[in-house]
Amino acid sequence: MTVELENAVVVVIGGGEGIGAAGAIALAAAGAWVVVADIDARAAEMTALDITQTGGQALHVACDISRAADLARLHRTTTENFGAVDLVWAHAGRAVAGRLEKVGIEEWAGLMDLNCGGVVRTFLEFGPPMIDRGHGQLVITSSSLALFPDQVPIAAPYVLTKSALVGLARSLRAYLEPTGVGVTLLCPDATHTRHATEVPLIGLDRTAFDAELDTAKLDKPEDVADALVAALRQGDFFVSLTPDVGTRMLDDVHRLTGAPRSSRALVMSGCLRVNPRHHDRVAAAMTQVVAESRKEPDNLAYAWSADLDQPGVFHLFEHWSTREGLERHAASTHGQAFLDLLKEVGPVEADLHTHEVGATQSLTLPD
Template identity: 35%
Template sequence: MERFKGKVAVVTGAGAGIGKACALAIAREGGRVVVADIDGPAAIACTAQIAAEAGQALAVAMDIADAQAVAELFKTAKRRFGGVDVLVNNASAMHLTPHDRAILDLDVAVWDQTMATNLRGTLLCCRQAIPQMIGRGGGAIVNMSSCQGLSGDTALTSYAASKAAMNMLSASLATQYGHAKIRCNAVAPGLVMTERLFAKLDECMQRHLHRHQLLPHVGRPEDVAALVAFLLSEEAAFITGQVVCIDGGMLAHVPTYADGGSSAARPAGDAAEAAAASHW
């Protein structure tokens, strides 16, 4: 398929993980991609992989919390490729999550920095992209939310709040610019095993999270990228203003599922492991 032939995409946080998978998916279907990431070498490595597959891409090292840097990113996209048709707002302040604690233990600076990147940065990118999309007859935006933005947790207060707000930002954008043929949706991943996450989670914690899913495997960045590519494409021309979960069923079940209900569906050999995991 060449769903993005003739299209120009900006993907933020595209140096690794889900963002990189999205950039590659769009490029493989004919799109020209501006690969933006705060990690310049990672962005360059992503563009090199796209070029090796005969795609077209441009690496830009920038911080989406910086309004001037965001403005320059979209000026560069227009100067190099003529304008922007699709946008993936994937960049997120993941380096702050180890310090993102419960409300009374939370450093307000962590809250402010998280909002500056996750929410304000997404807003800044949308504000720059929308005029270019209007000038090109419309466009599509996907904002990378999270299941954390749809349910409470014992920590990640700032991250969760930023993602919940992103869901409403997406609905607002869809409402305000649908008449200009601009669609906007949010994607909410669950447990997606990126290289960075794999390095952070020990085996016990992976098992603890995994048992809350309905499917017997963890998500991959490519799974999310496939959904993003669909939502950006003309195949999803009548879908806008939605929050689409891609979580292996993590939010679909009753709270007691992981404590006992799921064990009936497990192979007999996993019974001991399930019992041990229930005491995490």
């Protein structure tokens, strides 16, 4: 369900720095009245100050999500100052990584209590009034590591907690949907925050770990915040900046189960625009690539046509039995030669699209 942020009362737990702080600021910029909560009272105060100095509405509250009493006080302070809570974001948490056999049970249990128990405590405190009103939104922060845990196996204790939150968010979404209360699941990728760059290590050398961390490839907290705000407005359940996240998740399922990938046929269509003075040269190359492409075993149809009214504009229709067949075509000698020509005559405007074909049927013309 979509979320109206203008004048909404929003509580951000873990809003003192990083993604939480960026999110609090972005939500305030969208018109929300924001309560910034964090175990670090000074950090929460600074985030709230950033909001109020730019004309937004905010206050800060010290809160430890491992303590139900702190959450109750946070709830009470919010309602006394801003009114009923429309959205609560359970973002606070911590991570640990290292040699897993060196991580004691107390560390595993502590992470579970903070990262998972904190979200449950947040729901138990803020959820019932939302259910009674038939209105509200719960945002839960998990991680891309919950989706792809084998990419950083040394973070298994953290992954355990964040994987649990994916299941919790999906369960709460199904449970709360009839009540009018929504759930949003945020799964940030590696982000340039202290949470990622200064993660506590157990049994590992800090210098070696830091040497392998490429901070230039980390997402920006502001980008994650913007994605969350957009998702709330659109009513999206799942929020991720991981490139091709859906395809990667499907690949993981097929890899884990050993099931073959679907061999759906693929259609590519669209047009290319080149400088009109290169029209004849490109047309000649297209004639050659069409002839060679039709010989490929995975090709079902291949046609290029020049626009009759616009020199330099060419229309494309390709039909391939599998995506792998299209990929082999792109890597073929004639496919690469045509791509090299386009680079040579550039710039080229391409408006091309692929369409997966779930089913086909023959059509006959009426008598």
